Amino acid sequence: xxxxxxxxxxxxxxxxxxxxxxxxxxxxxxxxxxxxxxxxxxxxxxxxxxxxxxxxxxxxxxxxxxxxxxxxxxxxxxxxxxxxxxxxxxxxxxxxxxxxxxxxxxxxxxxxxxxxxxxxxxxxxxxxxxxxxxxxxxxxxxxxxxxxxxxxxxxxxxxxxxxxxxxxxxxxxxxxxxxxxxxxxxxxxxxxxxxxxxxxxxxxxxxxxxxxxxxxxx
Amino acid sequence: xxxxxxxxxxxxxxxxxxxxxxxxxxxxxxxxxxxxxxxxxxxxxxxxxxxxxxxxxxxxxxxxxxxxxxxxxxxxxxxxxxxxxxxxxxxxxxxxxxxxxxxxxxxxxxxxxxxxxxxxxxxxxxxxxxxxxxxxxxxxxxxxxxxxxxxxxxxxxxxxxxxxxxxxxxxxxxxxxxxxxxxxxxxxxxxxxxxxxxxxxxxxxxxxxxxxxxxxxxxxxxxxxxxxxxxxxxxxxxxxxxxxxxxxxxxxxxxxxxxxxxxxxxxxxxxxxxxxxxxxxxxxxxxxxxxxxxxxxxxxxxxxxxxxxxxxxxxxxxxxxxxxxxxxxxxxxxxxxxxxxxxxxxxxxxxxxxxxxxxxxxxxxxxxxxxxxxxxxxxxxxxxxxxxxxxxxxxxxxxxxxxxxxxxxxxxxxxxxxxxxxxxxxxxxxxxxxxxxxxxxxxxxxxxxxxxxxxxxxxxxxxxxxxxxxxxxxxxxxxxxxxxxxxxxxxxxxxxxxxxxxxxxxxxxxxxxxxxx
Numbered sequence: 001x002x003x004x005x006x007x008x009x010x011x012x013x014x015x016x017x018x019x020x021x022x023x024x025x026x027x028x029x030x031x032x033x034x035x036x037x038x039x040x041x042x043x044x045x046x047x048x049x050x051x052x053x054x055x056x057x058x059x060x061x062x063x064x065x066x067x068x069x070x071x072x073x074x075x076x077x078x079x080x081x082x083x084x085x086x087x088x089x090x091x092x093x094x095x096x097x098x099x100x101x102x103x104x105x106x107x108x109x110x111x112x113x114x115x116x117x118x119x120x121x122x123x124x125x126x127x128x129x130x131x132x133x134x135x136x137x138x139x140x141x142x143x144x145x146x147x148x149x150x151x152x153x154x155x156x157x158x159x160x161x162x163x164x165x166x167x168x169x170x171x172x173x174x175x176x177x178x179x180x181x182x183x184x185x186x187x188x189x190x191x192x193x194x195x196x197x198x199x200x201x202x203x204x205x206x207x208x209x210x211x212x213x214x215x216x217x218x
Numbered sequence: 219x220x221x222x223x224x225x226x227x228x229x230x231x232x233x234x235x236x237x238x239x240x241x242x243x244x245x246x247x248x249x250x251x252x253x254x255x256x257x258x259x260x261x262x263x264x265x266x267x268x269x270x271x272x273x274x275x276x277x278x279x280x281x282x283x284x285x286x287x288x289x290x291x292x293x294x295x296x297x298x299x300x301x302x303x304x305x306x307x308x309x310x311x312x313x314x315x316x317x318x319x320x321x322x323x324x325x326x327x328x329x330x331x332x333x334x335x336x337x338x339x340x341x342x343x344x345x346x347x348x349x350x351x352x353x354x355x356x357x358x359x360x361x362x363x364x365x366x367x368x369x370x371x372x373x374x375x376x377x378x379x380x381x382x383x384x385x386x387x388x389x390x391x392x393x394x395x396x397x398x399x400x401x402x403x404x405x406x407x408x409x410x411x412x413x414x415x416x417x418x419x420x421x422x423x424x425x426x427x428x429x430x431x432x433x434x435x436x437x438x439x440x441x442x443x444x445x446x447x448x449x450x451x452x453x454x455x456x457x458x459x460x461x462x463x464x465x466x467x468x469x470x471x472x473x474x475x476x477x478x479x480x481x482x483x484x485x486x487x488x489x490x491x492x493x494x495x496x497x498x499x500x501x502x503x504x505x506x507x508x509x510x511x512x513x514x515x516x517x518x519x520x521x522x523x524x525x526x527x528x529x530x531x532x533x534x535x536x537x538x539x540x541x542x543x544x545x546x547x548x549x550x551x552x553x554x555x556x557x558x559x560x561x562x563x564x565x566x567x568x569x570x571x572x573x574x575x576x577x578x579x580x581x582x583x584x585x586x587x588x589x590x591x592x593x594x595x596x597x598x599x600x601x602x603x604x605x606x607x608x609x610x611x612x613x614x615x616x617x618x619x620x621x622x623x624x625x626x627x628x629x630x631x632x633x634x635x636x637x638x639x640x641x642x643x644x645x646x647x648x649x650x651x652x653x654x655x656x657x658x659x660x661x662x663x664x665x666x667x668x669x670x671x672x673x674x675x676x677x678x679x680x681x682x683x684x685x686x687x688x689x690x691x692x693x694x695x696x697x698x699x700x701x702x703x704x705x706x707x708x709x710x711x712x713x714x715x716x717x718x719x720x721x722x723x724x725x726x727x728x729x730x731x732x733x734x735x
Contacts, residue, residue: 032348035341037262039272040351051355161356165349169401172342 003108004174006167008160010082010115013153018075018118020045021157022068022085024052025114026190028161029087030064031055032168033110035178035185048154052161057183067190074192075118082195087112089186091176106189109174112164228336229406233290233324235268236343236410240322240350241296241380242273247354248298248318249378250367252277269344271351293323295384298359300423301375314377315423316391317359318416319384326408334404342403343410349400350412358420374423387415394418673731676724 013021024045031040034055041054054061067085075083090106178185242265246252266272298318304311354360365372387395392415399413 028352031352032345035270035344035348037267037270037272042355049361051360053352053355158356161352165353166401168345169349172345175341175345178341178344 002174003111004167004171005111005113006163007113008115008163009156010117011153011156011160012117012119012149014119015072015075017047017153018072018116019068020047021116021153022071022114023064024050024157025160025164026064026067026085026087027054027061028052028164029112029168030060030184032164033089033186033188034060034183036180036182038182047150048157050154050157050161055183060183063190067192071192074194078194079118083116083118084193084195085114085116086191086193087114087188088191089188092187106187109176110171225336225406229339230290232336232340232343233405233410236347237290237294237322237324238265239269239271239273239347240320240412241294242276243271243347243351243354244296244298244320245277245378246273247351248359248363248376250363250376269340269347271344271347290324291326292382293321295381296320296322297379297381297384299377299379300359300362300420301377302373302423315417316387317362317420318357318414319387319395320412320414321384322410322412324405324408324410325402328407334406336406339403339405339410346400346403346410346412353398353400353414357414357416358418359416362420669727672723673727676727679724 008025011021023043027043031038031053034057038055038057041056042051043054044051071083071085088106088108089110090108093105093107176186242252262272263275265276266274296319297316298320300315300317302313302315304313359376362374363376366374366376394417395415396418397413397415399411402409402411
């Protein structure tokens with residue numbers, strides 16, 4: 001089975017926008033992968049005029065928020081880096097247990113890469129002098145700039161959602177049979193990496209090898 | 219039954235349900251009255267199980283509609299229409315603009331184009347419908363819907379029309395519209411395609427919520443019996459607004475007449491009506507016999523049956539509004555400053571909102587004849603005196619156009635087979651659940667309230683002897699008549715009859731009041 005990979009358009013976000021943006025993107029993907037019976041739940045973003053849809057699974061919501069927390073922590077620790085969240089769907093293949101190994105193999109059939117470029121803004125409580133200067137002198141141009149940046153991000157986020165919808169509709173043949181369960185239909189994992197990591201590229205490479213996607217091996 | 223015919227039958231069923239589900243998804247996110255209650259609160263219905271997307275109860279309007287896709291190969295065109303009054307024109311026309319046009323089609327091909335089994339088709343349809351659901355919230359029209367759904371007093375309304383054909387857009391219209399096509403779903407004998415043309419920006423319409431009028435609920439909103447019953451029904455949930463269209467300041471208080479409603483004849487085609495299918499213009503007979511639901515069957519629409527009391531509250535003897543008008547034209551609000559010539563509703567009369575007194579109805583009709591006719595576009599409907607049945611059919615603010623779905627015996631026979639399907643495919647559509655018609659309940663309205671309302675109306679009517687206190691009360695409570703009631707054509711003979719009965723009652727009551735004084 002081939003693994004379909006979708007690299008979502010990179011977004012320039014500010015620190016405080018991370019949570020909303022990630023929730024929006026992740027839940028939109030999950031909504032298309034929770035193929036059992038769902039009661040869709042509309043959620044309005046507060047920072048943008050966008051409404052996205054959740055599949056209504058409380059457990060999933062909790063897991064997503066946990067991952068986002070982890071991502072935010074990582075961003076704090078590794079500022080000024082490109083950060084990436086990878087959402088992978090896989091099938092579980094049990095390798096025959098031997099005396100030495102008891103491996104469960106993950107066969108990835110779909111991967112989503114969410115690329116965020118987090119603008120480095122010192123935290124409010126940092127109290128650095130240059131920061132306070134920034135705060136005290138916003139000016140009209142800064143506010144206009146902020147609005148323009150916000151509008152650009154909203155438009156880009158729209159594009160990302162359209163990109164997701166396009167991808168899920170064009171690529172359907174690789175999806176495994178739908179199990180009869182509520183919530184997300186397939187096992188998944190969310191991994192976080194940053195460009196500074198040596199593992200950043202390695203993780204991707206490893207997965208490419210595992211999935212055996214022909215184009216990736218070139 | 220051989221495998222191929224089973225496959226074919228199931229595919230047909232999936233396609234049919236897909237069309238229905240698509241319609242539900244589109245309308246529930248554009249038409250406030252279609253919106254179900256909190257989704258968590260309802261039990262999973264059989265309709266929810268189709269495509270594993272629980273949307274809540276289908277509006278009762280769906281049940282009574284003839285889903286004219288008897289011929290699955292006909293496209294289903296859903297127009298989402300923005301309705302606004304023309305600026306500056308008190309007597310102005312209502313401007314309707316198609317802001318979205320959804321086209322859902324099963325592009326049938328006799329030659330089997332793919333080896334897709336119905337199971338794969340079903341699975342892919344699930345995903346497509348998820349995308350459709352998400353996309354509905356990403357398009358510009360969604361925010362117009364949200365404004366309406368919040369119950370804000372808006373200077374616009376959202377209507378819809380479903381048909382098998384559509385008047386093509388003009389070049390200028392096309393230029394401002396964008397096209398989005400979903401990737402089609404392959405089926406055994408064709409493919410399911412969904413596409414939308416939508417206005418990229420609604421800023422031209424200056425959609426604003428008016429801060430002047432607090433929204434109110436018209437609990438007894440009713441459509442007009444004399445209007446085309448097969449037109450698209452106003453989509454907003456009955457909202458009681460003191461000003462109706464006047465709130466936006468678009469209609470001056472000097473205008474005693476409601477704005478004329480113009481609609482192009484093609485706009486509200488009768489193809490969406492069950493009874494009109496014979497002259498829907500396509501001349502296409504369906505392969506399966508349609509199940510027709512006559513309005514006289516008193517379909518179980520939840521909104522109350524016609525109440526002319528609402529209309530009595532209007533500034534002028536507003537004729538029964540066209541179905542497409544929003545309920546807010548029929549504001550019974552006692553404190554409506556715009557109502558001037560009609561008496562306020564008595565508390566009793568407002569409570570008995572399910573009235574459908576023939577006397578009052580006839581009075582309204584006579585008033586309508588006085589006001590005059592207005593082209594209502596499609597004139598193929600007949601004005602029937604049996605208004606109660608028809609009205610109840612029109613009542614649902616989510617009601618029209620009527621799109622029922624026909625059931626064929628072949629579907630019923632698939633039930634057992636479909637139950638065996640191991641993928642999560644629901645079984646056949648349920649029989650329509652019917653409930654007690656509100657019309658039968660409406661017959662028990664208070665006669666006294668009706669007479670009281672009548673008396674008030676007569677008292678404030680120009681030719682009558684006017685009681686000064688009553689008048690001033692009425693005027694204080696009604697605003698300048700900038701209602702946006704709508705005219706409809708009436709036969710002169712009917713109108714004269716009504717006028718005669720009206721005059722008779724008037725004299726009777728006058729004579730009685732003389733005795734009491």
